[in-house]
Amino acid sequence: MRIVRSTCNYCSIACNFDFHVNENDFIERVVPAKNYPVNKGFCCIKGLNLDKQNTIYENPVLPLLKNKKGQFEHISWGEAFNIFANKIKDIQNRYGKESFAFLSTGQLCTEEMALAGHIGRNFLGGNGDGNTRLCMATAVVAYKQSFGFDSPPYTFEDLELSDVAIFIGCNPVVAHPILWRRLVDGRGEDSKLIVIDPRKSETVSNADIWIDLKPKSDLRLLYTLANVLIEKEWIDKEFIKNSTEDFEGFKSHVKKYDINDIEEHTGISKGRILDLAKIIHEGKRVSFWWTMGVNQGYQAVRTAQAIINLALMTGNIGKPGTGANSITGQCNAMGSRLFSNTTGLYGGGEYSNKDRRKVVAEALDIDEDMLPKKSSIPYDQIIEGINKGEIKALWVIATNPAASFINNLEFKKAAEKLEFLALQDIYSDTETAKYAHLILPSTNGLKKEGVLINTERRISKIQPVIPKKENELSDYDIMLGIGEAIGMGKLLEKWRTPKDAFETIRECTKDMPCDITGVEYDDLIVSQGIQWPFRKGEKLDSKERRLFEDKKFYTPSKKAKFIYEDISEMPYEQNKEYPYILSTGRATAGQWHTQTRTREIPAVEAIIVKEGYININTDTAEKLGIRENEKVKVTAPNGLSNNFLVKLTRTVKKDHVFVPMHYIESNSVLPSVFDTYSREPNYKYVPVKIEKIN
Amino acid sequence: MKRIKINRKKCIGCLTCVTACTVAHGSRDTRGRIVIDSEGKYAPIYCRHCTRPECVYACPTGAMRRDDESGYVIYDKSRCASCFMCIMACPYGVLKMDYQTNREVMKCDMCLSTESEYPQCVAKCPMGALTLEEVYR
Numbered sequence: 001m002r003i004v005r006s007t008c009n010y011c012s013i014a015c016n017f018d019f020h021v022n023e024n025d026f027i028e029r030v031v032p033a034k035n036y037p038v039n040k041g042f043c044c045i046k047g048l049n050l051d052k053q054n055t056i057y058e059n060p061v062l063p064l065l066k067n068k069k070g071q072f073e074h075i076s077w078g079e080a081f082n083i084f085a086n087k088i089k090d091i092q093n094r095y096g097k098e099s100f101a102f103l104s105t106g107q108l109c110t111e112e113m114a115l116a117g118h119i120g121r122n123f124l125g126g127n128g129d130g131n132t133r134l135c136m137a138t139a140v141v142a143y144k145q146s147f148g149f150d151s152p153p154y155t156f157e158d159l160e161l162s163d164v165a166i167f168i169g170c171n172p173v174v175a176h177p178i179l180w181r182r183l184v185d186g187r188g189e190d191s192k193l194i195v196i197d198p199r200k201s202e203t204v205s206n207a208d209i210w211i212d213l214k215p216k217s218d219l220r221l222l223y224t225l226a227n228v229l230i231e232k233e234w235i236d237k238e239f240i241k242n243s244t245e246d247f248e249g250f251k252s253h254v255k256k257y258d259i260n261d262i263e264e265h266t267g268i269s270k271g272r273i274l275d276l277a278k279i280i281h282e283g284k285r286v287s288f289w290w291t292m293g294v295n296q297g298y299q300a301v302r303t304a305q306a307i308i309n310l311a312l313m314t315g316n317i318g319k320p321g322t323g324a325n326s327i328t329g330q331c332n333a334m335g336s337r338l339f340s341n342t343t344g345l346y347g348g349g350e351y352s353n354k355d356r357r358k359v360v361a362e363a364l365d366i367d368e369d370m371l372p373k374k375s376s377i378p379y380d381q382i383i384e385g386i387n388k389g390e391i392k393a394l395w396v397i398a399t400n401p402a403a404s405f406i407n408n409l410e411f412k413k414a415a416e417k418l419e420f421l422a423l424q425d426i427y428s429d430t431e432t433a434k435y436a437h438l439i440l441p442s443t444n445g446l447k448k449e450g451v452l453i454n455t456e457r458r459i460s461k462i463q464p465v466i467p468k469k470e471n472e473l474s475d476y477d478i479m480l481g482i483g484e485a486i487g488m489g490k491l492l493e494k495w496r497t498p499k500d501a502f503e504t505i506r507e508c509t510k511d512m513p514c515d516i517t518g519v520e521y522d523d524l525i526v527s528q529g530i531q532w533p534f535r536k537g538e539k540l541d542s543k544e545r546r547l548f549e550d551k552k553f554y555t556p557s558k559k560a561k562f563i564y565e566d567i568s569e570m571p572y573e574q575n576k577e578y579p580y581i582l583s584t585g586r587a588t589a590g591q592w593h594t595q596t597r598t599r600e601i602p603a604v605e606a607i608i609v610k611e612g613y614i615n616i617n618t619d620t621a622e623k624l625g626i627r628e629n630e631k632v633k634v635t636a637p638n639g640l641s642n643n644f645l646v647k648l649t650r651t652v653k654k655d656h657v658f659v660p661m662h663y664i665e666s667n668s669v670l671p672s673v674f675d676t677y678s679r680e681p682n683y684k685y686v687p688v689k690i691e692k693i694n
Numbered sequence: 695m696k697r698i699k700i701n702r703k704k705c706i707g708c709l710t711c712v713t714a715c716t717v718a719h720g721s722r723d724t725r726g727r728i729v730i731d732s733e734g735k736y737a738p739i740y741c742r743h744c745t746r747p748e749c750v751y752a753c754p755t756g757a758m759r760r761d762d763e764s765g766y767v768i769y770d771k772s773r774c775a776s777c778f779m780c781i782m783a784c785p786y787g788v789l790k791m792d793y794q795t796n797r798e799v800m801k802c803d804m805c806l807s808t809e810s811e812y813p814q815c816v817a818k819c820p821m822g823a824l825t826l827e828e829v830y831r
Contacts, residue, residue, distance in 0.1 A: 020721075028794065029720065029721040029722065030721055031717070031720070031721045032717060032721075041717070042713075042714075042717060042818070043713060043717065044708075044709075044710070044713060045708070045709035045710070045712060045713050048713050048716060048717070048721070173706070173708070173820045173821075174706070174708065177708065177710060177820070180820060181818070181820075184820070202706050202708075202820070202821065205821060206820065206821070588706065588707045588708060588709075589706075589707075589708035589709060589710070590707070590708070590709050603709050603712050603724070603727065603728070604709065606727070606728070606729060606730070607707050607709075607728050607729065607730050607736060608707070609734065628733065629733070629734065647734070
């Protein structure tokens with residue numbers, strides 16, 4: 001029996017586990033690591049069942065090519081790489097470099113997404129984005145603009161040290177169970193937990209105070225709250241003066257949001273806003289946490305920045321138990337944000353930054369001209385580009401856009417239009433796989449190596465737990481094979497192994513906020529993980545480190561910026577014809593994304609609903625004559641509609657409905673609406689009508 | 695004696711109880727589970743440590759016995775013949791055999807064999823759906 005320490009590659013907490021493997025390479029036990037500072041000996045049902053991956057739904061070892069009859073046939077890896085290379089070269093020769101694009105994910109190891117960016121962006125010159133666009137792009141843009149760098153400032157200990165923790169559009173009981181456990185186990189007896197959410201979520205049920213605002217009235221509530229804090233002078237003037245910019249502009253902006261109007265707009269009374277302001281004022285260590293309720297909106301970046309502004313103006317940042325803290329979704333969203341080479345250079349920096357281009361080109365040992373000149377077009381524009389006939393070839397890596405994209409019918413249309421769709425995944429039967437011309441089956445996380453960067457910036461190691469079968473390839477192996485087939489030759493010299501890749505991209509971080517030049521790849525094995533930054537020569541003095549303790553930010557002036565704008569109109573209005581506001585979100589802790597992976601967990605499969613469903617308020621349903629487990633037709637103002645199973649609840653208000661995101665039906669009724677700055681989809685506010693199906 | 699009380703209305707199907715049970719027992723199989731009823735509602739199933747335990751009555755070897763002092767139904771692996779009469783007799787369907795050897799009965803011991811000596815399904819349930827309540831024997 002051997003014990004292998006590795007990292008869970010589901011959510012952004014990235015727990016560590018000890019896998020007990022017998023002499024037949026069978027995993028007998030999956031034990032959450034007690035001495036790992038993140039999960040401290042506990043985990044959720046997903047991590048506990050990592051050993052089940054590809055046991056029920058096995059992935060073939062060899063690639064699959066669709067023949068003229070539309071059937072898949074096995075081919076050798078060599079053939080697959082050559083077909084991939086020839087197709088891309090041919091399409092690029094005919095239509096130009098940008099006729100190729102790729103869609104990647106926050107589910108890959110850092111080295112893999114970096115290599116995909118090297119192939120797809122540096123060498124092939126195409127566009128590339130990730131499913132992180134559907135999830136974290138808002139937080140990225142908000143932090144970049146406000147702090148000068150994409151820098152979630154916190155460490156998990158801040159949850160425990162906070163005496164006022166405010167969760168906004170955030171349901172950790174379901175989405176981040178281990179983060180929730182840390183809060184419950186560590187919080188002080190007198191601490192207050194406040195949840196701002198239109199839905200009575202599982203986290204709301206555990207809160208001291210529920211701010212039950214109307215859907216997407218969050219920006220008004222946050223601006224009004226800021227105005228109250230300013231008027232009452234419950235702000236940290238010294239911090240504002242020394243460490244921030246444009247407070248006066250923000251002050252005059254929020255004056256427009258009169259507390260006397262607040263109840264009409266948000267459903268929250270003036271008295272409750274005043275109480276909330278007082279709690280923030282009296283709190284010694286106030287922390288603000290947000291996730292998708294904020295990120296997946298149509299004015300999302302400004303909403304996230306309204307949260308950041310509250311932390312800045314009250315001086316609740318850079319100190320234990322504080323922060324404006326975005327909780328990431330996927331295990332390596334943070335790695336994707338820094339090292340995917342899609343919206344910025346490896347390790348950060350705009351593509352126009354000459355100094356950074358030089359550093360990165362030297363680290364990669366390539367001509368600077370080879371680096372992209374501009375950011376990739378975002379996810380939605382890639383799909384739009386396909387539908388316009390501008391993009392002809394797409395490489396989809398470890399994601400399932402046929403189910404997960406906001407308007408998945410648009411993706412389907414695009415997929416059918418493509419001349420070449422290559423899918424690389426640990427499953428060959430996903431909704432997206434149906435449209436693929438070539439399937440490149442990869443191994444799951446139990447058979448590969450690399451690093452993940454979790455939501456608190458902690459780098460941890462994925463180790464091979466069991467060996468690969470003959471001919472079985474990891475995502476990294478497949479990418480190397482593609483790179484060689486397309487003729488990258490010497491350009492792959494610094495990328496021969498995941499360790500090479502890590503060391504290459506590590507060099508790109510020198511003197512950046514995410515400087516990890518002090519991190520040795522092999523030292524990460526069975527370690528406590530290391531939060532960035534960790535510069536060469538530094539000594540690790542703590543297992544938990546937060547940013548901005550020196551009150552200096554990453555902007556040129558070293559000051560954080562107050563960023564704000566007027567509240568925009570709703571893209572689709574709630575009216576008599578479309579009286580219900582639909583939002584989507586996580587259903588249960590055991591379900592992940594489009595369920596391709598969690599369908600292999602028997603305990604989860606035993607209890608989940610097997611088709612797309614909608615939560616409707618019990619009273620509303622009674623009024624409409626709808627009963628539990630009946631089907632209804634849900635229609636959005638753009639004409640999209642689908643049928644959903646009804647599950648009655650009192651966790652949504654009478655004019656609000658909730659649809660779990662895991663089902664293909666869910667994203668078949670959402671119009672293509674995006675945040676202006678982050679291009680993250682609006683999954684949280686769609687007026688709909690509901691009709692009983694007779 | 696104390697029993698695990700289940701409030702089905704509070705259960706959110708997060709399976710933290712199943713995780714906690716498994717982890718507490720060295721990441722072997724869970725001793726409890728969640729199922730859904732005919733209406734699709736969650737129904738956590740945990741050993742009731744019955745006052746009149748059918749599993750004990752059915753056991754031919756004495757591996758399953760009721761402890762007079764604590765009131766708990768205790769399983770002694772060393773005496774078990776793996777006949778699984780207990781599994782067939784349990785009116786709640788909570789008993790199962792272990793996944794790997796198919797020889798051992800996965801039986802709730804109220805976590806008395808574990809480091810915490812307190813039912814971890816109760817300790818870790820985020821919704822308070824499982825509680826430990828004093829009951830008359």
